[in-house]
Amino acid sequence: MNNREKEQYLREYHVLKSQGKPFFPYAVLKDSAMACLVLVVIIAMAIIFGAELGPKADPSTTTYTPRPEWYFFFLFELLRVVKPPALVFMATVGIPTICMVLLILLPFFDRNPERNPLRRPIATLAGITVIAAMAYLTIEGAVAGSPTEIEMKVPHSLEPGKAVAASSGCLGCHKIGDNGNSGPGPQLTKIGARLPRQAIARTLINPTPPMPTYSKLRQQNPKEFNELVDFLSSLK
Ligand code: HEC
Structure with a gap:
């Protein structure tokens, strides 16, 4: 950001701030409305589609296929594809942790004032790549053969x-x-x-x-x- 941009930004910020909108009730009202909407959608889905309870836990079963919840399918898939034991820790704990740390540190190393996604190609591309990779791994994990399948070529x-x-x-x-x-x-x-x-x-x-x-x-x-x-x- 050069000096001229900085000045312009500060001017705009000052104007916006002086016009100001109070947190209460302005932001509170918006947040509450959104929260209600989400709640209504969840209740409606529970009524329409039902909330199924799985079968009771059976400690004596030998055919149970353990599956993670859907939002962990991407990690499950990583664990499934990464076979060498030396790499398992890196793939399943290391990479997600590095990604999270990078995300937390984002405001410190990305000082770009632009907000338009098109003017921030690296951030936009990185975001899309991560989402696409997670979506791909989630789908692969969801359709993966159960651990009660042996993937091996035999006559x-x-x-x-x-x-x-x-x-x-x-x-x-x-x-x-x-x-x-x-x-x-x-x-x-x-x-x-x-x-x-x-x-x-x-x-x-x-x-x-x-x-x-x-x-x-x-x-x-x-x-x-x-x-x-x-x-x-x-x-x-
Ligand atoms: C609850 C765990 C468990 C299950 C389930 C199990 N095994 Fe085993 N199996 C063992 C253990 C532990 C040993 C080693 C026993 C010993 O010390 O001799 C063993 C030993 C064996 C051996 C002898 C291996 C050797 O090198 O001497 C064979 C063969 C074998 N299992 C086949 C099977 C097959 C086939 C199945 C499925 C139909 C099966 N096992 C299910 C735990 C299990």
């Missing part, structure tokens, strides 16, 4: 076993490829190389706690059980 004949593994809660304790948690159970990515088929089946029927037994699956659905074991022994 067609092993697809059924992969589906059984995916829906049986193994991923809660085991990692298969890039899927699942890395504990408390060991990695299963190469389990077929480590254990013979028989031993895998035996582990499923008679596991060491905390791993639950899958003998019920064998009794009730031997076909699925065999498909599961086929899939696991193929992991080499």
Whole structure:
């Protein structure tokens, strides 16, 4: 801002200030009206669309798919795509924190008096980019496959076993490829190389706690059980 602009700004500011508008009732009235409007919209939406309560929490379920609230989908998606453990902290805590700090410091490093978005290309572009990136990540996060899906290429004949593994809660304790948690159970990515088929089946029927037994699956659905074991022994 050069001196002439500064003087003009101060003059305009002085005029505006001397004309002045009192906070009460001018600003208070405006704010109250807007607050009422927002409230009415929320009430109307609750009446028209209803406010659904999810099912009651069931501590014994093994098929529950944990999902964040929609406004955290972008972080959820970041966590999902960033696989190397060394980068996870940077991507999910580091980058959002840096963005927030930059936003808080904005008035200190951006001293541009212009208010027209077109005359502030960098700020405008940065704002649009952030919103677009968050929108993109939110959409990706919303349509992302559930964590009970195993993203991994396998021969067609092993697809059924992969589906059984995916829906049986193994991923809660085991990692298969890039899927699942890395504990408390060991990695299963190469389990077929480590254990013979028989031993895998035996582990499923008679596991060491905390791993639950899958003998019920064998009794009730031997076909699925065999498909599961086929899939696991193929992991080499
Ligand atoms: C509650 C957590 C949990 C769940 C769920 C679970 N496991 Fe395990 N699993 C473990 C733990 C812990 C071990 C290690 C036990 C030990 O110390 O021998 C293990 C061991 C194994 C082993 C032997 C690994 C080795 O290297 O010896 C196999 C195979 C296995 N699990 C497969 C599965 C499959 C397949 C499923 C899903 C159908 C499953 N597990 C579900 C916790 C779990």
